[in-house]
Amino acid sequence: xxxxxxxxxxxxxxxxxxxxxxxxxxxxxxxxxxxxxxxxxxxxxxxxxxxxxxxxxxxxxxxxxxxxxxxxxxxxxxxxxxxxxxxxxxxxxxxxxxxxxxxxxxxxxxxxxxxxxxxxxxxxxxxxxxxxxxxxxxxxxxxxxxxxxxxxxxxxxxxxxxxxxxxxxxxxxxxxxxxxxxxx
Numbered sequence: 001x002x003x004x005x006x007x008x009x010x011x012x013x014x015x016x017x018x019x020x021x022x023x024x025x026x027x028x029x030x031x032x033x034x035x036x037x038x039x040x041x042x043x044x045x046x047x048x049x050x051x052x053x054x055x056x057x058x059x060x061x062x063x064x065x066x067x068x069x070x071x072x073x074x075x076x077x078x079x080x081x082x083x084x085x086x087x088x089x090x091x092x093x094x095x096x097x098x099x100x101x102x103x104x105x106x107x108x109x110x111x112x113x114x115x116x117x118x119x120x121x122x123x124x125x126x127x128x129x130x131x132x133x134x135x136x137x138x139x140x141x142x143x144x145x146x147x148x149x150x151x152x153x154x155x156x157x158x159x160x161x162x163x164x165x166x167x168x169x170x171x172x173x174x175x176x177x178x179x180x181x182x183x184x
Contacts, residue, residue: 021154025163028145032166035141036084039134039169043078043091046127050075050094053120057101060111064104071097088169098124135169142166 054068061068074097078090102121105111112118146165149158157163 017153018157021148022157022161024154025145025148025158025161028141028148029163031141032138032145035134035138039131039138040087042127042130042134043087046094046124046131047075047078049120049123049127050098053098053101053117053124056114056117056120057105057111060108060114060117061104067097067100067104071101073097085167088167139168142168 050071054071057064058068071094074090074093077093078087081087081090105117148154149163149165
């Protein structure tokens with residue numbers, strides 16, 4: 001009789017660990033999705049700001065079409081992204097091309113003095129700060145989720161129910177790891 005009680009206790013403990021691991025994974029998966037969605041809102045704000053910025057620069061720097069085309073292509077890459085990973089790649093490309101755009105703007109004193117351009121710069125700077133903070137939060141939640149999918153006993157539930165690692169939002173180019181310089 002005591003042996004049956006011990007077996008029942010062991011089964012109950014294992015079941016509780018399994019259920020707790022599964023529920024924890026679900027909670028973290030939802031937080032990862034929420035964090036990406038928050039980051040996506042700020043990236044969308046930047047995405048919407050880019051055409052205004054391009055048009056403002058275009059008015060002053062008409063012969064810089066190659067740089068402007070790269071910005072538009074990066075924006076299109078984001079728009080056609082089908083997965084979060086593709087979206088992250090597009091965002092990295094946009095960050096790089098915005099750097100090029102501001103480098104071009106450096107050569108046009110009348111553009112730098114434009115109130116519209118200054119306003120767009122300030123808006124972009126604020127959005128970049130918000131994106132950086134939301135990336136930091138997203139990566140922290142993803143790290144927590146990935147740790148749970150790889151540690152015992154929750155890794156059993158993760159494997160059984162298809163909880164896979166999520167990608168961190170990392171920038172491939174070392175130069176991209178800092179916000180674009182938008183101050184002149």
